Amino acid sequence: MNDILERILTRKREEVALLRKQHTAASLMQLAQAQSAPRGFCAGLRAMADAGKPAVIAEIKRASPSKGLIRPDFDPAWIAGEYERGGAACLSILTDEDYFQGSADDFKAARNATALPAIRKDFIIDELQVIESRAIGADCILLIAAALPPARLSVLHRTARELGMDVLIEVHDRSELNAVLGAKLGPGLLIGINNRNLRSFETRLETTLDLLPWLPPGHEVVTESGIGTPADVQRMLAAGVQRFLVGESLMRQPNPGVALKRLVATS
Numbered sequence: 001m002n003d004i005l006e007r008i009l010t011r012k013r014e015e016v017a018l019l020r021k022q023h024t025a026a027s028l029m030q031l032a033q034a035q036s037a038p039r040g041f042c043a044g045l046r047a048m049a050d051a052g053k054p055a056v057i058a059e060i061k062r063a064s065p066s067k068g069l070i071r072p073d074f075d076p077a078w079i080a081g082e083y084e085r086g087g088a089a090c091l092s093i094l095t096d097e098d099y100f101q102g103s104a105d106d107f108k109a110a111r112n113a114t115a116l117p118a119i120r121k122d123f124i125i126d127e128l129q130v131i132e133s134r135a136i137g138a139d140c141i142l143l144i145a146a147a148l149p150p151a152r153l154s155v156l157h158r159t160a161r162e163l164g165m166d167v168l169i170e171v172h173d174r175s176e177l178n179a180v181l182g183a184k185l186g187p188g189l190l191i192g193i194n195n196r197n198l199r200s201f202e203t204r205l206e207t208t209l210d211l212l213p214w215l216p217p218g219h220e221v222v223t224e225s226g227i228g229t230p231a232d233v234q235r236m237l238a239a240g241v242q243r244f245l246v247g248e249s250l251m252r253q254p255n256p257g258v259a260l261k262r263l264v265a266t267s
């Protein structure tokens, strides 16, 4: 079990212990309540999809464990603004420091630079991190099925919803999907299918296409990772997937917003 996900989660448990030394749930809750209301993340995606356009969550990511440093000249506020001009529905901002070279400051800078709803992209395993997410302004959090037993997933999901945030629930295979569906979190979930295996880093778009038939109706699907070309986008649209989470392929271009426009262009 010495895979990357396990290593990241081991480090997260240390971070949560540190967070618990600095804050209580009540002190973080005060910070969360001082924030302006969440911007609707699911609503932002839905508006774009209902208008017949690919709804892209554009990701701001300096580095990753699989690719190392992706973007040396990294200005989260500028990238966020370009993504907004490029037609993004929402932003995704990495806040994990040790493995993705992100930070809470990156999150705030990017979100404050635009009117777009933003997901805090991190490895959330504890309620304190959920409240902390709202305290830094998050409109949505990521919960990764591979990292959370169903009972824990359910508690974190409820806490996020009580704070007014949306939740992107990430799965990679059928057993994770079944665990999520079995947790009875309700209808209308936002389910992300990660094309990248977080344990081996293998990335296959077929992951989304293969899982789709197993998803009951009534949920909204996001295809995550490895989307690099307009053909990839068209392939997903043809399968009925209208929501996309895209990072690396945009971050490697000089202007990520222009790259986004090209990615979703129909001709």
Ligand SMILES: O=P(O)(O)OC[C@@H](O)[C@@H](O)c1c[nH]c2ccccc12
Pocket (backbone or CB within 6 Å): 059, 061, 121, 122, 170, 194, 224, 225, 226, 227, 245, 246, 247, 248, 249
């Ligand atoms: O850079 P890509 O291949 O476009 O992928 C983006 C996003 O899906 C990926 O960063 C991601 C998906 N799930 C995660 C969980 C944690 C950290 C990162 C991720």
